[in-house]
Amino acid sequence: METEQRQPGLEQEMSPEPEYMPRYAGSGRLKDKVAVITGGDSGIGRATAILYAREGASIAIIYLDETEDAEKTRKHVEDEGTRCILIKGDVADKQFCENAVLEAVEKLGKLDVIVANAAEQHAVEKFEDISEEQLEQTFQTNVFGSFYILQAAMPHLNQGASIVCTTSVTAYRGQDLLLDYSSTKGAILALVRALASKLADKNIRVNGVAPGPIWTPLIPASFPPDKVERFGKDSPLGRPGQPNEVAPSFLFLACQDSSYITGQVLHPNGGEPVSG
Incomplete structure (x- = not known):
């Protein structure tokens, strides 16, 4: 597997390349919807963007500075027959988040789904x-960035809109090398539950996805080669998951299949039991 690289990681430099293409034909579950996905250039964000596009959504991808990855994702989205715009900037900047959401709405017409990833x-x-x-820095990106992008989205979300936040298995059982990261994911879990209650009367659903060990650019960007080589092998399924094994959870929570679900978290984690 790949060696350590800069944060937040470049998918173009990973070996083996993550699997991000959808595994099945679309059925129009997001037809004519517009979705904003932060961190949509690579990893789980890329897989989710392409799957949403296959299901009919136009996509705005917000990314930090991984332009080559973002352009590749845009091509895949457009190959699915929908529109895609790229918005470069740092979600830790509140003004950027406000401007990014406005740009997405102006160019794509509305906002139905927001993925804080x-x-x-x-x-x-x-x-x-x-x-x-x-x-x-970790809290600014992971927690403040989620707050800022969701706050910016609020004026544009109508009844039936969906918010999906990426938390993590580490929010439930910790990770002794990622204490600050685990803490941010616990905060996002609490945000999902609190915001779901807050927005229930508006019929805006808020849910989360808590992936386990998934082969994304964050992994080689975070760990030394020996740990990368063993990554995910201690899961019950004996391997790391792929981004396209996580994206269907984001699709389910974004579309009307989950119309009676809010304040909940899905766990594509290779079989690890979690509670709380």
């Missing part, structure tokens, strides 16, 4: 070695 993680052996700078 952008994240970063940094492996550190000793808890006391997590720097103030790293702690602030």
Whole structure:
């Protein structure tokens, strides 16, 4: 597997390449919808963008600076017959998030689904070695970024809209090399539950997906080669998951198949039991 690279990671440099193409034909479950996906250039975000497009949605992809990855994702989305725009910038910047959502609505006409997926993680052996700078940066991207993009989306979401946030199995059982990351994912889990209650009377559903070990650019960007080589092999299924094994959870929660589900989390994690 791949060696360590810069955060948040480049899919173009991964070996083997993650599997992101949908495994089945579309059935129009997001026909004429518009979705904004943060971190949509690669990994789970890319797989979700392409699957949403196959189901009929136009897509706005928000990404940090991975332009080559983002362009490749846009091509795949457009190959599915729908529109795709790319918006480059940092979700940790509240003004950028407000501008990005406005651009998406202006260019694509409306907003039906928002996926708060952008994240970063940094492996550190000793808890006391997590720097103030790293702690602030991880929370700014993962937690503040989710708040900012969802706040920006609120004026544009109507009844029947769907919000899907990416949390993690680490929110439920922790990860001793990713203490700050695990903490941010716990915060996002709480956000899903609280915001779902807040928006229920508006018929805007809020749910989450808590992936287990998934082969995405974050993995080689975060861990040394020996840990990357063993990544996911201790899951009950004995392997890491692929992004296109997670994207269907995001589709289910975005479309009307889950019309009576809010405040909940799906767990594509290779069979690891979780609770809470």
